[in-house]
Amino acid sequence: MxxxxxxxxxxxxxxxxxxxxxxxxxxxxxxxxxxxxxxxxxxxxxxxxxxxxxxxxxxxxxxxxxxxxxxxxxxxxxxxxxxxxxxxxxxxxxxxxxxxxxxxxxxxxxxxxxxxxxxxxxxxxxxxxxxxxWDAHNPLTERERQVLQAAEDGAGTGSIAVTLGLSEGTVRNYLSEAISKLGARGRVEAARKARESGWL
CATH class of the missing domain: 3.40.50.2300 (Response regulator)
Known part of the structure; x- marks a missing residue:
C-alpha cells in the first residue's frame, strides 16, 4: 500500500x-x-x-x-x-x-x-x-530572486535590507540587475514578469 x-x-x-x-x-x-x-x-x-x-x-x-x-x-x-x-x-x-x-x-x-x-x-x-x-533558463541569481520576492510583497529597500541582512545599496543593486535582466520598467513589473515565468 x-x-x-x-x-x-x-x-x-x-x-x-x-x-x-x-x-x-x-x-x-x-x-x-x-x-x-x-x-x-x-x-x-x-x-x-x-x-x-x-x-x-x-x-x-x-x-x-x-x-x-x-x-x-x-x-x-x-x-x-x-x-x-x-x-x-x-x-x-x-x-x-x-x-x-x-x-x-x-x-x-x-x-x-x-x-x-x-x-x-x-x-x-x-x-x-x-x-x-530545459529551455526555461532563469536569468535571476538566488539573491536577485529573494530581493524581488520581498519587493513583490511591498517591502521597501530598507526593510528588504534588514530582512536579508544586506546593505540598502546592495539591495538597490540587486533590484537594478533584476529589473535590467527582465527588461522591466520597475520593481513591480519585474516581480510580475518573474512570477509569470515561474521564477519567484
Whole structure:
C-alpha cells in the first residue's frame, strides 16, 4: 500500500482529490493539509511514501516543503499538482527535488499512475511541459530572486535590507540587475514578469 499525504489550500479540491485517490487500488490517503507548514509537519510525523502538493499555499509553498524535505534527508517523494503550466515552475520543482509535476486538469488515473511511478523511483512530468523545462533558463541569481520576492510583497529597500541582512545599496543593486535582466520598467513589473515565468 502506497501511503499518501495531500496538501491543497482549496478544501473542495482537497476533498475531491482524496476521494478520487481512495478509489485507486494500492493507494491510501493517510493525511490532508490545507497549508504548507501543516503538510511538512504531517510528512515528518506520518512519514508517508508520497506527498501530493499544490505550489501556492499559505505559510509554505509546495516548493518550500519539497526543498525542506530534501534538505532534511526525508524519504518522502514529492509530486506537484498545480494550475501553473509554466516550464519555469517545473524547472524550480525539479531543482528542489520534486519527482512529479502534473497539471490539475489531468485525469485522476494519470495522478494515480504518477504516484505509483514516483513511488517506484521514477519521474512523472506532464508531457506538455517536459520538453520546455530545459529551455526555461532563469536569468535571476538566488539573491536577485529573494530581493524581488520581498519587493513583490511591498517591502521597501530598507526593510528588504534588514530582512536579508544586506546593505540598502546592495539591495538597490540587486533590484537594478533584476529589473535590467527582465527588461522591466520597475520593481513591480519585474516581480510580475518573474512570477509569470515561474521564477519567484
Amino acid at each position: 502506497i501511503r499518501v499525504v495531500l496538501a491543497e489550500d482549496q478544501t473542495l479540491v482537497l476533498g475531491a482529490l482524496s476521494a478520487l485517490l481512495s478509489l485507486e487500488q494500492g493507494l491510501s490517503v493517510v493525511g490532508q493539509a490545507t497549508d504548507g507548514q501543516a503538510a511538512l509537519e504531517l510528512c515528518q510525523s506520518l512519514t508517508p511514501d508520497v506527498l501530493v502538493t499544490d505550489i501556492e499555499m499559505p505559510r509554505l509553498s509546495g516548493l518550500d516543503v519539497a526543498e525542506k524535505l530534501r534538505v532534511s534527508g526525508s524519504s518522502v517523494k514529492v509530486v506537484i499538482v498545480t494550475t501553473f503550466g509554466r516550464s519555469g515552475y517545473l524547472r524550480r520543482a525539479l531543482e528542489v527535488g520534486a519527482r512529479g509535476y502534473l497539471l490539475k486538469d489531468a485525469p485522476a488515473e494519470q495522478l494515480a499512475d504518477a504516484i505509483r511511478r514516483v513511488h517506484a523511483g521514477g519521474r512523472a512530468i506532464a508531457p506538455e511541459l517536459a520538453e520546455g523545462a
